[in-house]
Amino acid sequence: MITRNQERRFRIDIAIRDVMTKTFQHFLAKHILPADLINEIERRRHKHLSEEDKKTIQSGNFDKFDVTLLNKLFVNYGDIIFENGLRIVCSKEMPYPNHVTVSDDFNRLRIYRNKRKKRILTSINNLTENTKQMRKSKALLIVGEYGVGKSSFVNTVLTAITGIYHEHCQVAQASSSKTNYLDVKCPAEYLKITTDEDEKLWYPTFVDMVGMDKANFAPFDIILEYILDGKLKPFTDLTDFCNNIKKGRKMVQMEKREGPIVDAIVFLLAPKSEQNPTVLMENINIVLKRSAKEIPIFVVMTKMDECDLAEEAIRDLKRKICSSFVINMDRILECVNYKRSDSQSGWWDNDAVEKVLNFLTSICDPHLQRRDLIRMEFEKETSFIHVDGEKVTYF
Structure with missing residues (x-):
């Protein structure tokens, strides 16, 4: 379709x-x-x-x-x-x-x-078939350190889907971060749905959040937990959220879900010699374990045109990523983010479109689903101490 x-x-x-x-x-x-x-x-x-x-x-x-x-x-x-x-x-x-x-x-x-045309049509149809089986739009959370190109990647994917470049997400310059709020892009927005047939396209919803700081992850783990459970509204000011968390303030609990519940995580990194994503990957795993969630994780290596690593170093990095997230190599995409000027320079070839669409199809596999684990309640562990040779119960 x-x-x-x-x-x-x-x-x-x-x-x-x-x-x-x-x-x-x-x-x-x-x-x-x-x-x-x-x-x-x-x-x-x-x-x-x-x-x-x-x-x-x-x-x-x-x-x-x-x-x-x-x-x-x-x-x-x-x-x-x-x-x-x-x-x-x-x-x-x-x-x-x-x-x-x-x-x-x-x-x-x-x-x-x-x-x-045939190859890209096949990729589009495969993506469509997967989304039709789900009968819902998968919410993909785009996470990564600030400046790695999260918003640019969302624009790249939407360019591959629609065939037209538009800056759906605002893009920053250099290593700065432009996204300071929870930016949610749903199919109704980027597909410009006007017909009944278009409404049946359950393409993904992209959730773009503020860039993480590996040197100070404390506020981000709380943000991450709230986003994973859909407790933050679109356009939530995440900078203000971080500042309040740093001041020790607790957010007022909401009675109902305000945003999309995350179905898959797309972790982005820009592979360079001076960067080490291990800390962020470990923190993401800690958050998932603490909140008792199993969420499919995919990885995008962005800005490959700026990568200064040797081929062997890139392979080593991929192996570390697979080991940390317990995933296969086919869940890693090497990508050069698309920009409006690239339509003139000619680098944005259709192999790139096909790779992005196939990667998105893998994420939208209906068999890959989020699981919220159930933890049973147990009595508190009873401890004993000995006083003058007698056993005394200690709670």
């Missing part, structure tokens, strides 16, 4: 870079005038063109032609565009390397696009 935003992404962006679109726009402009193209297409009654295509062509501005429209024109109207009457023939077979005509280039792009 694909949303409108995903369809737009698949039709236009997948595997086709802006630079290729510009190339073929210039190629079209070189071979035919806009007025001649419009007249010939009207003479043929706009065959193979949609209403949206017609409006774009009527504008006479080749710069507005996307690669999908360019492909339609070259395939169906190639005999009027090119002086020699060339018609581009679609082929299912990839052209040989020494075949370098326009027709060959278009076939290469089309085959490449379709393969990528």
Whole structure:
């Protein structure tokens, strides 16, 4: 089940870079005038063109032609565009390397696009099937030290899901932290749900919290416990919460749940030589054990483009993570967070989209569920002391 935003992404962006679109726009402009193209297409009654295509062509501005429209024109109207009457023939077979005509280039792009489209559609459908089985939106808590890129990662995941970059979560600069409140992103918000079909997409809810300080974890363990149980409302001022906890104040108990109950934890770290996530991982384990909870944990190694560790050091770090959280390697994702400028620079390839979607599908496995353990009540342990040779009960 694909949303409108995903369809737009698949039709236009997948595997086709802006630079290729510009190339073929210039190629079209070189071979035919806009007025001649419009007249010939009207003479043929706009065959193979949609209403949206017609409006774009009527504008006479080749710069507005996307690669999908360019492909339609070259395939169906190639005999009027090119002086020699060339018609581009679609082929299912990839052209040989020494075949370098326009027709060959278009076939290469089309085959490449379709393969990528199929793979990403498969990833989206796998994610959708998992969420449909749950019949609820899994709440994923994004945790990690401040400045590791938690908010950027949420933006990255939502870009992969919707196909459109938007700064859903505010992103800080350098090693500072921008998130100072409990930021909750639910499917209704980031999918822009407008139809009944969209409402059936039980995609995850992302819970983004303030960055942790490994040197002073005391207030964060309390925050973590409250968030895990859904006791904090969205937009709760976590900085103010920390300050009150540090002053020894206790929060007034609430009678009902105020926020989403966390179904899975996504722990983020930016692997660098001077950073050691062991302390934070141990503290998270302590909180889970103390509160009698078993919550699936996944790990994201962010900012891999800035990583200064050798490959062997990265493997050692992964082994430590797996040992600490008792997880398998397949629960660790290496990621470079997406930024708006990356759509221009071209690094954000569809392999990254596919990896993020597959990782999210694993998290949304309906068999991976949170468990709140039950601890039985026992009588207090009775101790004995001996006084002058007699056994005396001591409580």
